[in-house]
Amino acid sequence: MSDAADIHIREILIARIADMLDGCGHVAVGASSPIPGAAALLAQARSHGAMRVSVLGSTRHNFFTDGGRELFDCAAQGRIDAFFLSGGQIDGAGNINLVGIGDPAQPKVRFPGSFGSAYLAFLVPKIILFREEHTPRTLVERVDFISAPGTSDPEIYRPGGPRALVTGLAVFEFSPQRARFTLRSVHPGQTPETVSNQTGFRFDIPDDVPQTPMPDAATLALMRGDVARAVAETYPGFAAQLWGIAA
Amino acid sequence: MTGPAILDIADLGARIPDGAHLAIAPDYSGCAMAVIRTLLSRRIRDLRLVAVPTAGFQADMLIGAGCVAEIEAAAVSLGEYGPAGRFNAALRAGTLTMRDATCPVIHAGLQAAEKGIPFMPLRGIIGSDLVAQRPDWKLIDNPYGSQGRDPILLVPAITPEIALFHAPAADRDGNVFIGVRRELMLMAHAARRTLVSVERIVDTDFLADEARAGATIPALYVEAIAQAPRGADPVGLFGAYGPDEAALGAYAQASRDDGAFAAWLTVIDAYVSQTVPA
Numbered sequence: 001m002s003d004a005a006d007i008h009i010r011e012i013l014i015a016r017i018a019d020m021l022d023g024c025g026h027v028a029v030g031a032s033s034p035i036p037g038a039a040a041l042l043a044q045a046r047s048h049g050a051m052r053v054s055v056l057g058s059t060r061h062n063f064f065t066d067g068g069r070e071l072f073d074c075a076a077q078g079r080i081d082a083f084f085l086s087g088g089q090i091d092g093a094g095n096i097n098l099v100g101i102g103d104p105a106q107p108k109v110r111f112p113g114s115f116g117s118a119y120l121a122f123l124v125p126k127i128i129l130f131r132e133e134h135t136p137r138t139l140v141e142r143v144d145f146i147s148a149p150g151t152s153d154p155e156i157y158r159p160g161g162p163r164a165l166v167t168g169l170a171v172f173e174f175s176p177q178r179a180r181f182t183l184r185s186v187h188p189g190q191t192p193e194t195v196s197n198q199t200g201f202r203f204d205i206p207d208d209v210p211q212t213p214m215p216d217a218a219t220l221a222l223m224r225g226d227v228a229r230a231v232a233e234t235y236p237g238f239a240a241q242l243w244g245i246a247a
Numbered sequence: 248m249t250g251p252a253i254l255d256i257a258d259l260g261a262r263i264p265d266g267a268h269l270a271i272a273p274d275y276s277g278c279a280m281a282v283i284r285t286l287l288s289r290r291i292r293d294l295r296l297v298a299v300p301t302a303g304f305q306a307d308m309l310i311g312a313g314c315v316a317e318i319e320a321a322a323v324s325l326g327e328y329g330p331a332g333r334f335n336a337a338l339r340a341g342t343l344t345m346r347d348a349t350c351p352v353i354h355a356g357l358q359a360a361e362k363g364i365p366f367m368p369l370r371g372i373i374g375s376d377l378v379a380q381r382p383d384w385k386l387i388d389n390p391y392g393s394q395g396r397d398p399i400l401l402v403p404a405i406t407p408e409i410a411l412f413h414a415p416a417a418d419r420d421g422n423v424f425i426g427v428r429r430e431l432m433l434m435a436h437a438a439r440r441t442l443v444s445v446e447r448i449v450d451t452d453f454l455a456d457e458a459r460a461g462a463t464i465p466a467l468y469v470e471a472i473a474q475a476p477r478g479a480d481p482v483g484l485f486g487a488y489g490p491d492e493a494a495l496g497a498y499a500q501a502s503r504d505d506g507a508f509a510a511w512l513t514v515i516d517a518y519v520s521q522t523v524p525a
Contacts (some may be wrong), residue, residue: 031275032326057275059485067429068273068300069354076351076370098322099347104380106341112330113322114377115301118349122371147349149374155396156373237327 007214009168010035010242011223012187013132015215017166018042020128024081026052028071028124030115034238036084036130038231042223045230058234072116075123078159082126085117085162089143090129092201093179094150094162096121097143104145114147121148124160129174134167136200151179170195171212172203180204185212251421252471257523259442259473260285263409265292266316270357270407270438274303274326274482276428279413279444281478287312287512288519297407298323299430300353304482304498307331308515310343311508319346319405321353325499332502347377352384354433356405361436366401373398410438413479414464415487417445421466422453426486435468444475446487 017039021027027040037055044051054071055061064070074080087096088111098117102108121127131138152158165172165181169190172181181203186195192205215223224243232239232246239245254262260282263269272278276299283305286294291314296306298320306323309315311333323334323345337343355367368387378384378400389397412431416424423443425431435441441464453463478484481491481498501507 065427065429067354067431067433068276069351069358069430069433072351072354099376100338104345104347107338110330110335110338112324113301113320113347114349114375115322116350118375118377119351119369119371146374146376152374156398157370 007220008242009187011215011220012212013166013168014038014042014223015219016171016185016212017128017130018046018219019213020126020164021051021082022047024051024126026054026074026080027082028054028075028080029056029084031056033084033086033130034231034235035132036128037234038223038227038238040082041230042219042227045222045227046219055234060233061230072119075120078123078125080124082128083120083124084128084130085121085148086129086131087117087138087143087147089138089140090131090165091140091143091150092181092203093142094129094165094174094176094181095143095146096129096148096150097145098147099145101144117148120160121162122152122156122158122160127160127162129162129165130167131165132168134169134195134198136198139167139198140200141202150174151176169198182206183209185210187212250419250466251469253421253448254471254473255524256281256444256473256475256478257285259444259471260289262440262442262471263291263411266294267291268295268297268408270297270299270405270410270434271302271305272299272412272431272434273301274305275485276430277413277425277484278305278479278482279411279442279475280305280480280482281413281475282411282442282444282473283308284515284519285523286314288516290314296320297353297405299357299434300348300350303331304495307333307502308498310334310337311502312512315343317344317346319348319353321348321350325495325502328495328499330503332499332504333508336505347380349375349377352402353405354430356402357433357437359402359404360406360438361433364404366403368399368401370399372400405437407434407438408440410434410441411443413444413446413475413484415446415484416453417443417448417469417472418451418453419448420452420454421469421472423464423466423469423472424453424459424462425464426462428485432464435464440470441468442471443469444473444478446474446476446478446484448472448474
């Protein structure tokens with residue numbers, strides 16, 4: 001058993017997200033996503049060659065040869081099983097906002113923009129929402145702008161959508177039927193109450209909410225070895241900070 | 248047969264007029280930074296930028312220097328260097344028109360242009376607030392649907408007046424090697440005019456070797472090229488040299504402050520006047 005004190009919260013997040021990816025055939029990771037990227041590479045490392053991973057911004061872990069459009073065309077054909085999205089704001093109905101706060105023509109706060117979210121959120125079966133900062137500022141009752149909706153009317157073609165939300169405090173499962181999150185686990189040091197106090201939206205709390213599992217020794221060894229070196233190729237700053245290794 | 252003109256970077260940049268509808272490459276592909284600097288020092292006016300499909304340093308610099316009236320992009324960001332400070336400031340001040348898109352809409356709009364057709368249908372997007380912001384995107388019912396309603400979005404062709412990017416090499420005939428960066432091929436196919444700066448111009452015929460020809464934009468699509476060694480500095484060029492992290496970090500800082508950006512621009516003006524023949 002690993003000593004919990006030696007395990008970084010980010011390693012817990014990486015291991016938990018990797019668990020959600022086991023069994024996927026192709027996982028794609030967008031730009032500037034080191035924790036989801038590390039999770040995908042960890043899941044791939046233990047898939048014994050069964051999982052493909054494409055990491056945007058990577059040279060070695062990116063096999064696309066038809067330009068920026070290929071990821072999106074692949075998604076529309078159902079060739080991508082899991083993808084990660086984040087948001088400046090995420091609300092309790094699974095909507096994400098990557099555009100800004102206030103009038104979009106002259107916003108009070110401007111986020112970068114929607115990237116591919118308005119497309120991929122519809123087409124990739126397993127969308128995992130990820131936002132490390134878990135505060136009432138990021139997890140809001142209602143987003144100011146919907147870059148990608150959490151759910152759609154039945155007549156809208158939508159094979160994909162959000163399935164989970166992972167933050168720095170907790171893990172939620174998303175029900176597209178109910179357009180609502182359920183708390184599934186809390187990270188070390190958190191309780192359902194402390195998570196609730198930091199969340200701007202309402203969600204279901206089952207009677208039994210376990211602690212998010214710690215990565216076991218084998219997972220940690222894999223993560224801190226081969227996976228860390230692979231992560232460093234695309235995210236050198238992140239790998240150096242978390243594992244003290246150079247690219 | 249006359250091929251593309253071979254110019255210096257100042258003359259290449261001079262072919263981009265005020266008010267141009269200009270497509271630019273993302274930071275991870277080929278950014279023609281040396282040419283962008285000539286546009287900055289000239290204080291080109293009223294550009295309508297198309298980011299393919301996201302924009303970073305080039306757009307932020309041009310916006311900060313007052314060169315841009317409008318930008319269509321799926322996102323504008325300095326990536327791991329943080330928010331695009333001049334872009335954000337211009338939006339807050341109401342001096343820039345942002346046409347928010349999503350990545351595949353820009354790719355599909357350019358694909359429609361390369362096919363010479365007026366629009367392209369795309370899945371997804373319906374229910375995003377982006378649709379309300381974009382009256383040029385239209386919803387129809389899938390005419391090939393088998394049962395019930397099947398709403399699908401149409402997006403218009405994007406035909407840039409000019410595509411500008413930087414590539415590793417061109418041959419003497421003006422064929423441009425782009426490796427696996429097919430978004431540059433898409434830009435050249437879609438735009439009415441394509442201007443390219445390259446690391447070097449070589450005597451080898453890129454179309455003679457099948458392996459290389461497949462990674463080459465034929466001169467047919469290229470109006471002019473200019474040799475610009477390290478022409479993608481400080482953003483970096485795939486397969487050639489990486490980003491200058493210190494310079495990009497310094498720019499990102501400067502972008503978030505009016506005075507610091509003005510000082511940065513003064514340095515660029517001096518650099519261009521010393522290094523680029525008038």
